[in-house]
Amino acid sequence: MKQIESIKEFGGWLNRYQHESTSCQCTMTFSVYLPPKAATEKVPAVYWLSGLTCTDDNVRTKAGAQRYAAELGLALIMPDTSPRGDDIPDVPDRYDLGKGAGFYVNATQAPWSTHYHMYDYVVSELPALIEANLPVLPGVKSITGHSMGGHGALICALKESGAYRSASAFAPISHPSISPWGEGCFGTYLGDDRQAWHTYDATELVKAGCDLIPLLIDQGTDDEFLAEQLYPQDLQAAYAARGGDLTLRMQDGYDHSYHFIASFIGDHLAYHAKALGGDHQ
Amino acid sequence: MKQIESIKEFGGWLNRYQHESTSCQCTMTFSVYLPPKAATEKVPAVYWLSGLTCTDDNVRTKAGAQRYAAELGLALIMPDTSPRGDDIPDVPDRYDLGKGAGFYVNATQAPWSTHYHMYDYVVSELPALIEANLPVLPGVKSITGHSMGGHGALICALKESGAYRSASAFAPISHPSISPWGEGCFGTYLGDDRQAWHTYDATELVKAGCDLIPLLIDQGTDDEFLAEQLYPQDLQAAYAARGGDLTLRMQDGYDHSYHFIASFIGDHLAYHAKALGGDHQ
Numbered sequence: 001m002k003q004i005e006s007i008k009e010f011g012g013w014l015n016r017y018q019h020e021s022t023s024c025q026c027t028m029t030f031s032v033y034l035p036p037k038a039a040t041e042k043v044p045a046v047y048w049l050s051g052l053t054c055t056d057d058n059v060r061t062k063a064g065a066q067r068y069a070a071e072l073g074l075a076l077i078m079p080d081t082s083p084r085g086d087d088i089p090d091v092p093d094r095y096d097l098g099k100g101a102g103f104y105v106n107a108t109q110a111p112w113s114t115h116y117h118m119y120d121y122v123v124s125e126l127p128a129l130i131e132a133n134l135p136v137l138p139g140v141k142s143i144t145g146h147s148m149g150g151h152g153a154l155i156c157a158l159k160e161s162g163a164y165r166s167a168s169a170f171a172p173i174s175h176p177s178i179s180p181w182g183e184g185c186f187g188t189y190l191g192d193d194r195q196a197w198h199t200y201d202a203t204e205l206v207k208a209g210c211d212l213i214p215l216l217i218d219q220g221t222d223d224e225f226l227a228e229q230l231y232p233q234d235l236q237a238a239y240a241a242r243g244g245d246l247t248l249r250m251q252d253g254y255d256h257s258y259h260f261i262a263s264f265i266g267d268h269l270a271y272h273a274k275a276l277g278g279d280h281q
Numbered sequence: 282m283k284q285i286e287s288i289k290e291f292g293g294w295l296n297r298y299q300h301e302s303t304s305c306q307c308t309m310t311f312s313v314y315l316p317p318k319a320a321t322e323k324v325p326a327v328y329w330l331s332g333l334t335c336t337d338d339n340v341r342t343k344a345g346a347q348r349y350a351a352e353l354g355l356a357l358i359m360p361d362t363s364p365r366g367d368d369i370p371d372v373p374d375r376y377d378l379g380k381g382a383g384f385y386v387n388a389t390q391a392p393w394s395t396h397y398h399m400y401d402y403v404v405s406e407l408p409a410l411i412e413a414n415l416p417v418l419p420g421v422k423s424i425t426g427h428s429m430g431g432h433g434a435l436i437c438a439l440k441e442s443g444a445y446r447s448a449s450a451f452a453p454i455s456h457p458s459i460s461p462w463g464e465g466c467f468g469t470y471l472g473d474d475r476q477a478w479h480t481y482d483a484t485e486l487v488k489a490g491c492d493l494i495p496l497l498i499d500q501g502t503d504d505e506f507l508a509e510q511l512y513p514q515d516l517q518a519a520y521a522a523r524g525g526d527l528t529l530r531m532q533d534g535y536d537h538s539y540h541f542i543a544s545f546i547g548d549h550l551a552y553h554a555k556a557l558g559g560d561h562q
Contacts (some may be wrong), residue, residue: 006538007536007538007540008501008503008534008535008540008541008544009540009541009543009544010544011544012544014540042465049369059541061342061343061344064345064348066540066543067345067348067543067547086407121492145337200345217325220289222289253289254289255288257288257348258342259288259289259295260289262290262291262345262347262348263289263291266348
């Protein structure tokens with residue numbers, strides 16, 4: 001991997017890297033914030049998965065997360081949301097399909113199946129790359145994200161039992177098999193078989209009996225996508241039916257924007273820091 | 282004035298307004314962050330002046346200032362950087378002249394002199410409008426800004442003696458009469474007479490004997506514009522020659538970006554909160 005940018009922030013470094021991805025068969029870009037503590041020792045990592053239309057840049061610019069990461073001694077890992085490049089299949093007039101909308105699945109349908117392997121990228125390739133090259137503690141990681149990336153964080157944590165010390169989400173697409181965004185992407189990337197969709201759907205994974213990890217979810221009550229796209233109550237019900245530990249905080253008056261994320265990212269990073277603390281404090 | 286947007290953040294409200302400006306003879310847009318405290322009482326205000334190419338949106342999205350403003354009980358007032366609209370003179374191929382580059386002066390040269398009155402707008406029209414319509418304490422205000430907006434904050438505080446309780450700046454254009462950015466705008470908006478330029482130049486105002494206000498300035502040592510455009514050492518020398526109180530913090534390794542601003546905006550808002558506290562605490 002090649003470092004292409006480095007910006008000092010809160011005493012640490014906000015770096016950007018590029019590498020040739022074997023999962024996605026293209027050049028991928030990601031950002032990492034290394035807190036001041038990482039100058040002298042390895043630190044735990046929190047993976048942030050972004051939402052539709054985003055690159056690695058949105059969260060690093062808008063969320064205000066680096067302040068908390070600096071204070072808590074956490075690395076932030078911020079991948080892109082899809083494969084990129086001129087050769088990558090896309091639907092240019094759709095913001096919710098193709099580039100910027102990888103939906104954190106491994107596509108099985110042509111022409112998407114060659115490059116759209118964001119699930120493998122996020123759970124395997126990227127952590128291996130980062131743990132081999134940066135001062136992060138191998139295997140000591142948590143995951144969170146927003147909207148489509150909240151969905152991504154949930155399914156990564158639910159499918160990879162034990163891989164993440166903690167998981168949380170902001171306004172996640174919690175039941176994508178029944179949301180228009182999810183149906184659009186799953187139908188395109190995974191085909192018509194809804195059983196295949198369910199293997200990437202947090203609510204359906206829980207219903208099917210996956211291992212449960214405690215979850216912290218924040219959701220704005222004035223989120224314009226809440227009623228049609230997000231369905232956190234479905235995931236909440238699925239957890240409740242199995243006696244799982246899910247904290248769904250309905251945040252009065254908040255919307256779907258990064259202003260909502262900024263307001264609560266400190267809570268989430270503190271939550272992850274607590275879970276990540278055992279091995280190194 | 283008309284409210285055109287309202288987003289909940291950190292328990293307060295990030296609002297956007299439009300109004301017909303008498304100073305600029307056009308429709309102007311600005312943003313205000315009202316902290317939770319403003320729901321029940323009037324609060325002090327900190328004006329933020331943005332840099333070249335910015336609108337009111339950059340700082341509200343990128344600086345992370347709202348968290349601190351919420352904690353400190355400060356309103357943030359975030360104006361645009363120039364008049365706007367199809368009828369406004371501009372130089373479309375220049376980012377550093379015309380729209381987005383008002384330089385916080387009252388232009389005297391045609392065709393700029395009809396609309397480019399950002400100085401009057403910032404020191405008079407906007408505070409009067411805000412104090413008449415929003416829950417801020419009349420006359421209890423401070424000012425800060427970045428780059429061109431740091432220049433703006435400095436000249437507003439130095440020219441309007443007593444109007445601001447405190448003033449600070451991030452990487453300000455501290456001696457615009459000798460910087461390429463300043464020369465380009467001053468020559469265009471104010472004409473060839475350098476004495477006119479000096480009335481909007483912080484270093485020259487101090488040399489000419491203006492009232493001094495204590496200043497806090499942060500400047501990154503790796504700022505790509507430091508050597509050619511900013512000249513904080515000139516302002517520092519002018520203050521020192523008169524025994525003025527100027528704290529210039531050279532921040533090792535920081536650049537000119539909002540990541541630099543985010544790293545130190547908390548210090549600046551705490552500095553202003555202390556100065557603004559006398560009347561209401």
